[in-house]
Amino acid sequence: MKEKLLELIKQLDPELQELVAEVIEKEREFLDYLKPRGVVEEIRDLIDRHAKDDLGLLNQGGRK
Amino acid sequence: MKLEYIRLINFRQFHKEQLADFSTADDLNVTVFHGLNGAGKTSLFIAINWCLYEEGGADIGMLVNKKAWAETAIGETVPMVVTIGFIHRGARYIAERAVMLKKAENVPLNLKAEFTLSRTKKTGDTKPEPNPIGVMNAILPSNVRPYFFFDGEKMDDLTKAGSTDVQEAVRNIMRLPALERAESHLQQIADEFRREVKKKGSHELETLITHEQDLREQKEKALKRREELKEEIRIGRAQIEDIDAKLRGSEAAKELQKRRDSIDRYIQDNEIREKQIVQIIQKLTNRSYTIFLAESCKKAFEILDQKRERGEIPSGIREQFIKDLLERKICVCGKPFIEHDEAFEHLRTLLKRSSSKDIENEVQHLTGNIRLLSLNTETQISELNQRSKELAQLKEHTERLYAESDDIKRQLKGISEDKIAELEKMRGRFTQKYETNIAEFGKTESNISSLDNQLIDIRKQRDIAEKKEKEIALLSQKESLAQKAADAVNLIKEEFFEETRKEIEATTKDVFSNLAWKQDHFQDVRLDQDFRLEVIDRWGMTTRKELSAGERQILSLSFITAMSKLSGEEAPLVMDTPFGRLSGNHLTAVAQNLPSLTPQLILFVTDREWDEASKTNLEPRTGQQYNLCFNEKTGCTEISEVFYE
Numbered sequence: 001m002k003e004k005l006l007e008l009i010k011q012l013d014p015e016l017q018e019l020v021a022e023v024i025e026k027e028r029e030f031l032d033y034l035k036p037r038g039v040v041e042e043i044r045d046l047i048d049r050h051a052k053d054d055l056g057l058l059n060q061g062g063r064k
Numbered sequence: 065m066k067l068e069y070i071r072l073i074n075f076r077q078f079h080k081e082q083l084a085d086f087s088t089a090d091d092l093n094v095t096v097f098h099g100l101n102g103a104g105k106t107s108l109f110i111a112i113n114w115c116l117y118e119e120g121g122a123d124i125g126m127l128v129n130k131k132a133w134a135e136t137a138i139g140e141t142v143p144m145v146v147t148i149g150f151i152h153r154g155a156r157y158i159a160e161r162a163v164m165l166k167k168a169e170n171v172p173l174n175l176k177a178e179f180t181l182s183r184t185k186k187t188g189d190t191k192p193e194p195n196p197i198g199v200m201n202a203i204l205p206s207n208v209r210p211y212f213f214f215d216g217e218k219m220d221d222l223t224k225a226g227s228t229d230v231q232e233a234v235r236n237i238m239r240l241p242a243l244e245r246a247e248s249h250l251q252q253i254a255d256e257f258r259r260e261v262k263k264k265g266s267h268e269l270e271t272l273i274t275h276e277q278d279l280r281e282q283k284e285k286a287l288k289r290r291e292e293l294k295e296e297i298r299i300g301r302a303q304i305e306d307i308d309a310k311l312r313g314s315e316a317a318k319e320l321q322k323r324r325d326s327i328d329r330y331i332q333d334n335e336i337r338e339k340q341i342v343q344i345i346q347k348l349t350n351r352s353y354t355i356f357l358a359e360s361c362k363k364a365f366e367i368l369d370q371k372r373e374r375g376e377i378p379s380g381i382r383e384q385f386i387k388d389l390l391e392r393k394i395c396v397c398g399k400p401f402i403e404h405d406e407a408f409e410h411l412r413t414l415l416k417r418s419s420s421k422d423i424e425n426e427v428q429h430l431t432g433n434i435r436l437l438s439l440n441t442e443t444q445i446s447e448l449n450q451r452s453k454e455l456a457q458l459k460e461h462t463e464r465l466y467a468e469s470d471d472i473k474r475q476l477k478g479i480s481e482d483k484i485a486e487l488e489k490m491r492g493r494f495t496q497k498y499e500t501n502i503a504e505f506g507k508t509e510s511n512i513s514s515l516d517n518q519l520i521d522i523r524k525q526r527d528i529a530e531k532k533e534k535e536i537a538l539l540s541q542k543e544s545l546a547q548k549a550a551d552a553v554n555l556i557k558e559e560f561f562e563e564t565r566k567e568i569e570a571t572t573k574d575v576f577s578n579l580a581w582k583q584d585h586f587q588d589v590r591l592d593q594d595f596r597l598e599v600i601d602r603w604g605m606t607t608r609k610e611l612s613a614g615e616r617q618i619l620s621l622s623f624i625t626a627m628s629k630l631s632g633e634e635a636p637l638v639m640d641t642p643f644g645r646l647s648g649n650h651l652t653a654v655a656q657n658l659p660s661l662t663p664q665l666i667l668f669v670t671d672r673e674w675d676e677a678s679k680t681n682l683e684p685r686t687g688q689q690y691n692l693c694f695n696e697k698t699g700c701t702e703i704s705e706v707f708y709e
Contacts, residue, residue: 001238002632004563008556016545016552023250023549027242032202033195040249047253047549051541 019050065203065635066664067112068149068156074129075114075146076107079700084108086636086666087687088151094665094685097703098674099692104701105668106215108692109640113213115146115161117206118179128165131700141166144177152203152634156184159200204635207236211624212635216642220616223597223608223623230623231595237631238564243557250550257543264536269529276522283515286508293505300498307491317476317484324472327465334462341455348448361438368431386415564630565591571626572597572619578657579618581649589622597623613645621654625661636664643673655681 009021023043030039067086072078086095099105113119114127128144136142145162163177181196193199204212211233222229235241311321390411394400401407476488573589576599580586586607588600599619601607611619628635637658643651655678659665665685669678689706 001560001564001567001630004567005556005560008559008563012552012556013548016549019545019549020246020552020556023246023553024242027246027249028239029202030245031239031242032205033198039245040253043246043249044253047542047546051538051545054545055538055541057538 015054019046022046065150065152067636067638067666068151070108070111070115070149071145071147072108072111073143073145074132075111075144076127076129077104077694077699077701078107078111078703079129079131079698082701082703084690084703084705085688086664088664089687090663092685092687093663094659094667094682095688095690096674096682096686097666097668097690097692098671098706099668099701100671100694103692103694105670105692106640107701108703109213109215109638109668111146112148112638113209115148116159116200116204117209118161118177119206119209129700131698133165133167136167138167154186157203158182158184159196205236205239208631208635211237211627213638214624215640216617217640217644219620219624219639220613220645222620223611223616230591230597233623233627234564234568234591234595237627239631240557240561240564243553243560247550247553247557250546250553254543254546254550257539257546261536261539261543264532264539266532269526269533272522272526272529276519276526279515279519279522283512283519286512286515290505290508290512293501293508296501297498297505300494300501303494304491304498307487307494310487311476311484311491314481314484316479316481317487320472320476324469327469327472331462331465331469334458334465338455338458338462341451341458345448345451345455348444348451351444361434361441364434365431368434386411390415565593565595567630568623568626571629572622575622575625575657575661576619579622579650579653580615581653589619614647614650617645618650618654621658625658628662634663636666637662638666640668641673642667642669643678644670648677651675652677652681658682659685 005024006021009017009024012020023046026039026042026046066088068088069083069085072082073080084097087093097105097108110120110127128142132142141164143162143164145160147158147160150157150159159179159181161177161179179196179200180192181199182190182192183199184190200206222233308321308325311317312325314321389395390408393402393408395407395411399407401411473488473492477485479485479488569589569591572591576586576589577583585602586599587602587604590598590600592598597608597619598606599608599611608616608619625637628637643654646654659682667682691704691706692701693704694701
């Protein structure tokens with residue numbers, strides 16, 4: 001079913017695929033207590049990074 | 065995840081160290097522990113759950129081996145340890161939960177057991193995991209554990225009518241809350257960003273840009289006009305000079321023109337000098353605030369004098385000087401005195417009036433500063449008066465020169481020679497035009513300078529507004545991304561839930577049809593939109609409520625193995641009393657099919673469960689078998705391996 005989930009993510013708008021996959025991964029880590037605190041903060045940071053990247057505000061080495 | 069071994073030290077009826085290996089081979093994936101009732105099957109089952117998830121060990125004191133506890137003297141400690149070795153995704157793990165129980169007046173102290181998890185990579189490097197609980201949960205989540213490690217006799221509870229356990233199981237095993245939480249958190253963040261954009265957004269930049277554009281257009285026009293005026297002034301000057309030259313060449317007008325040339329030079333020099341004086345006066349006026357202090361300085365001197373007279377500020381007699389006189393008991397005039405006589409009392413009064421050195425210095429500084437300020441003010445007033453007088457004189461002189469020049473004009477116009485009079489009239493017109501142009505040129509220059517200042521100011525405002533606008537653009541982008549992602553997760557979630565439901569339904573049906581002996585009777589297994597499991601009989605009727613305990617167990621097992629298969633969680637099935645409610649055809653079907661439905665099967669069976677049917681079907685897939693031998697004399701159990709013949 002993980003493959004099924006990835007398949008569904010790949011059907012999304014390309015600009016959203018990476019962000020959605022990263023957010024879901026964060027939530028899974030949270031559920032597993034791997035990172036039990038601050039999941040909202042981490043998602044906010046992910047959005048910030050992706051938004052800056054979209055607006056060309058990141059350095060070349062800033063993403064990936 | 066495949067379990068490799070378990071090691072117990074003083075855990076329940078397992079005295080000292082006991083060890084058992086689990087079979088991990090693909091074709092021999094079954095491990096069986098045989099034991100009579102009370103031999104320790106459930107204890108071993110609890111040991112696995114306690115070690116990996118701290119389940120079943122609320123009271124540690126109740127878990128410790130009673131023999132070991134009894135043999136321990138008060139003040140001594142007893143170790144209680146469960147260690148489990150397992151493999152997960154190519155890495156070898158050792159999980160251990162251990163506690164040292166100190167015996168205090170025969171009551172074990174309820175201490176917290178320590179959990180450690182170390183990982184050995186394929187390269188042989190071993191290191192402890194810094195977040196062992198988190199890693200263990202990532203390998204097999206604690207809320208998923210009950211569907212893999214379970215009591216067979218209670219297993220049918222899962223599919224009992226009215227139970228919500230199926231929904232919970234699907235949600236937990238398929239990690240559906242991760243999607244729900246992702247959607248909710250993204251929506252929450254999008255709402256926050258939206259509120260922020262609303263709060264900060266404005267049309268400030270747009271207004272500033274329009275204003276700047278307007279100023280630039282005005283400046284462009286002014287610059288163009290300045291160039292035109294420059295040219296007109298140049299032409300005007302040439303025209304006047306041309307006439308002046310002609311007048312200089314005329315016998316009748318020559319002297320008057322020369323006189324006018326001289327007057328013009330004087331006027332020019334005067335005007336330059338006037339400008340210089342105006343600048344000096346402006347500078348003096350900028351510092352003129354001290355003029356208004358003159359009266360205040362006078363008042364300050366009066367106050368200081370009054371205070372001196374009253375002895376409130378230093379009168380000139382230093383404190384130390386009077387103290388010395390009092391100590392030596394000799395007056396300043398050389399006459400000795402004694403305590404409390406007239407001279408002594410007078411000096412005491414003076415001492416009270418005298419001040420410390422610091423205060424005296426401060427007063428002196430203050431007086432000096434006021435005096436300097438007063439002096440500066442007087443100098444400035446004097447210079448200002450002088451310059452104003454000079455300016456007035458110059459202006460008066462210039463006026464006289466202009467009057468003289470006008471007189472020359474009249475004289476020239478009055479010359480009977482037509483040519484000269486005509487030239488002078490023309491000169492008058494050119495001069496008027498020239499002076500108008502000069503005035504407009506000055507106004508235009510001033511306008512350009514003002515526009516430049518306004519443009520500098522507006523640029524600064526634009527920089528601030530643009531910075532703000534960039535922040536808003538970023539916020540807006542974040543809001544848009546968060547909202548789109550929330551909507552996308554919602555879409556994925558709906559589809560994923562539906563796909564999950566369909567897959568579990570199909571796989572459960574498939575397994576159930578293999579395990580249930582009344583295959584013709586049970587036509588279908590359905591998992592509805594709310595994840596409620598239902599069985600449909602040959603008449604198309606729902607029949608879950610009518611299922612026997614054995615059939616419910618089969619249904620639960622089908623459901624669990626379906627989810628295990630679909631979730632991608634490679635976890636063993638650990639079953640305590642797996643076949644307690646099964647008999648006949650069901651037992652045979654389960655024993656035949658179960659080993660191939662799971663990567664590893666660990667069974668804790670009673671002698672009644674291990675009958676011919678289960679033995680015949682399971683032994684070919686069994687890699688390890690153990691007997692749990694309870695020793696009545698010691699009250700403890702030993703794990704002994706069963707070897708095949």
